[in-house]
Amino acid sequence: MISAEHLTVTLNGRAVVRDVSFWLNTGEMAALVGPNGAGKSTVLKALSGVLPSGGEVRIGGAPADKLTVRGRAERLAWLPQTRPVAWNLMAADVAALGRFGGAPGPFDAMGETDRAAVRAALEKADAAQLAERPFQALSGGEQARVHLARLLASPAPVLLLDEPCAALDIAHQLLLMAALQAEAEAGRTLIVVLHDLELAARFCPRILVMQDGALVADGAPEAALSAPTLGDVFGVRRGAGGRLERAVP
Amino acid sequence: MSRLTFALALIAALLFAVSALVGTAPLPLGDTLAALAGKGDERVRAILWELRLPRAAAAFAVGAALGLAGAGLQGLLQNPLAEPGVLGVSAFSALGAVIAIFFGFAAVGSFAVPLAAILGAGIATLLLVFAAMRGAGSVTLLLIGIGLSSLAGALMSLALNMAPNPYSLADLVNWMMGSVANRSWADILLGAPGWVIGAGLVLMAGPGLRALSLGDETARTLGADPRRIRLMVITGTSLLAGASVATAGTIGFVGIVAPHIIRPFVRHDPQRLLIPSALLAGIILMAADIAIRVLPFQQELKLGVAAALVGGPVFIWIATRLGRVSP
Numbered sequence: 001m002i003s004a005e006h007l008t009v010t011l012n013g014r015a016v017v018r019d020v021s022f023w024l025n026t027g028e029m030a031a032l033v034g035p036n037g038a039g040k041s042t043v044l045k046a047l048s049g050v051l052p053s054g055g056e057v058r059i060g061g062a063p064a065d066k067l068t069v070r071g072r073a074e075r076l077a078w079l080p081q082t083r084p085v086a087w088n089l090m091a092a093d094v095a096a097l098g099r100f101g102g103a104p105g106p107f108d109a110m111g112e113t114d115r116a117a118v119r120a121a122l123e124k125a126d127a128a129q130l131a132e133r134p135f136q137a138l139s140g141g142e143q144a145r146v147h148l149a150r151l152l153a154s155p156a157p158v159l160l161l162d163e164p165c166a167a168l169d170i171a172h173q174l175l176l177m178a179a180l181q182a183e184a185e186a187g188r189t190l191i192v193v194l195h196d197l198e199l200a201a202r203f204c205p206r207i208l209v210m211q212d213g214a215l216v217a218d219g220a221p222e223a224a225l226s227a228p229t230l231g232d233v234f235g236v237r238r239g240a241g242g243r244l245e246r247a248v249p
Numbered sequence: 250m251s252r253l254t255f256a257l258a259l260i261a262a263l264l265f266a267v268s269a270l271v272g273t274a275p276l277p278l279g280d281t282l283a284a285l286a287g288k289g290d291e292r293v294r295a296i297l298w299e300l301r302l303p304r305a306a307a308a309f310a311v312g313a314a315l316g317l318a319g320a321g322l323q324g325l326l327q328n329p330l331a332e333p334g335v336l337g338v339s340a341f342s343a344l345g346a347v348i349a350i351f352f353g354f355a356a357v358g359s360f361a362v363p364l365a366a367i368l369g370a371g372i373a374t375l376l377l378v379f380a381a382m383r384g385a386g387s388v389t390l391l392l393i394g395i396g397l398s399s400l401a402g403a404l405m406s407l408a409l410n411m412a413p414n415p416y417s418l419a420d421l422v423n424w425m426m427g428s429v430a431n432r433s434w435a436d437i438l439l440g441a442p443g444w445v446i447g448a449g450l451v452l453m454a455g456p457g458l459r460a461l462s463l464g465d466e467t468a469r470t471l472g473a474d475p476r477r478i479r480l481m482v483i484t485g486t487s488l489l490a491g492a493s494v495a496t497a498g499t500i501g502f503v504g505i506v507a508p509h510i511i512r513p514f515v516r517h518d519p520q521r522l523l524i525p526s527a528l529l530a531g532i533i534l535m536a537a538d539i540a541i542r543v544l545p546f547q548q549e550l551k552l553g554v555a556a557a558l559v560g561g562p563v564f565i566w567i568a569t570r571l572g573r574v575s576p
Contacts, residue, residue: 045466048470049469049470050466050469050470069469069472069473069474070472072470072472073470073471073472074472076470077470078467078470080464080466080467083463083464083467084463084464085462085463086327086461086462086463086464086519087327087462087512087517087518087519088517089459089462089516089517089518090516090517090518093459093516093518094462094463097459097460097462097463097471098471100456100460100471100472100473101471101472104456104457104460104473105456106459106516106518106520106521134516134517150463
């Protein structure tokens with residue numbers, strides 16, 4: 001469904017992403033993990049077309065650089081790590097922007113189908129009760145849920161999420177991961193940047209591990225998060241009871 | 250049409266009618282109404298159709314254009330203090346008009362002055378958007394606006410000094426403190442293309458302005474091309490501001506006050522802000538123009554002065570609150 005071949009991103013003369021290749025099938029959900037500065041967010045930005053990149057990205061079989069802005073939006077939705085909202089919009093209007101490509105109007109002015117999709121997305125993100133509240137009056141976690149609803153409201157088959165768990169309490173993190181799992185089961189393809197390796201291993205059947213701009217492991221959780229990878233990439237090891245702890249040499 | 254838009258349109262229509270009844274020449278109500286229907290005394294008809302109605306129409310058109318330009322620029326720059334007057338766009342537009350008039354380009358055709366005014370507005374707007382894209386915040390943009398206004402003022406003086414034609418300081422004052430007195434239907438017709446095309450462009454960019462609220466990058470992934478939106482709003486607001494300045498000179502602050510009042514009523518949505526802001530700004534300017542006709546001054550107060558007297562304090566009030574409350 002989405003693939004990257006020899007993906008390379010250079011920022012200010014520095015290769016932030018180097019020769020990354022992977023291929024995700026329809027309905028697959030992969031966690032993208034790695035230490036700070038590994039290039040995870042940059043990979044998502046390159047896939048979503050926000051940053052120019054070398055190599056080839058294909059979405060649904062089509063070369064991404066041949067797609068128009070609209071065409072790419074129909075195929076792919078992106079939840080960035082930093083999520084500015086310039087005006088004090090209603091939460092429902094922020095979520096409704098997820099369907100901007102087909103329905104550019106505000107929530108009230110949308111057709112019934114689009115409105116129902118936005119409502120369902122708000123429901124999934126546990127943000128239905130926030131719909132009629134001004135966005136800037138919401139707490140950080142509530143805002144994160146509305147942003148998530150925006151993403152889920154999108155009709156795009158590919159979803160890219162950059163640290164969706166940040167600012168969420170533990171219950172909402174679990175709810176979010178379960179919601180994403182349901183999206184994958186419904187046929188969407190997802191790449192989720194996560195910092196919590198336990199959460200990644202528990203919910204994602206596939207893990208992509210990045211280090212210094214390169215993809216160093218790709219596979220099922222047990223294989224991708226093997227002891228050598230944990231040690232080399234993250235500087236941690238499994239201690240007593242399987243808990244992760246710092247591997248101080 | 251929302252209820253808000255309908256109510257504002259109704260008030261605008263009422264105020265337009267009141268405009269016909271108010272002026273320096275005391276006309277009996279019956280005669281005025283007869284003249285409005287195209288009957289009655291010829292002098293009354295002339296005063297009504299050649300003086301009062303075009304003046305009211307000009308006040309409304311200029312106000313609405315500035316209100317729409319203000320709301321559009323605010324949406325684009327994501328700054329509630331943006332407006333053609335404050336950002337120096339109107340001043341540059343006036344500079345364009347002055348150059349066209351005093352260097353004889355106006356002789357080429359009557360369209361030369363509005364065209365030069367639009368060009369001046371376009372240059373200033375481009376510069377501002379360029380600064381905004383490089384990350385300039387509210388304060389920087391306003392400082393650039395102050396710089397542009399002062400520069401345009403100085404260049405206007407310079408242009409008048411160097412102009413081959415005889416000039417007077419009064420001309421400069423006329424451009425810097427706008428007025429709609431003695432405007433004819435022909436003047437309005439000259440501004441009309443700029444207003445109509447400009448309004449069309451800004452309104453078309455409306456949905457994109459809401460998408461841009463989530464930042465350029467996200468907007469792009471939503472299917473809204475930031476470059477296209479920016480181009481439409483820059484061109485649109487330049488046309489609106491340029492045509493307005495060519496008709497009435499520079500009138501500041503209406504473009505800030507109207508969107509600020511409207512915003513809470515449209516759920517802070519930059520798209521739904523556009524039309525009500527235009528209507529309200531048109532209403533404000535028509536009302537201000539009625540007021541200066543009624544006020545018992547020896548020499549009529551300039552419309553730009555009246556607008557600034559009301560708008561200036563509101564601007565300062567918004568600016569002081571800006572750090573504390575999000576728009």
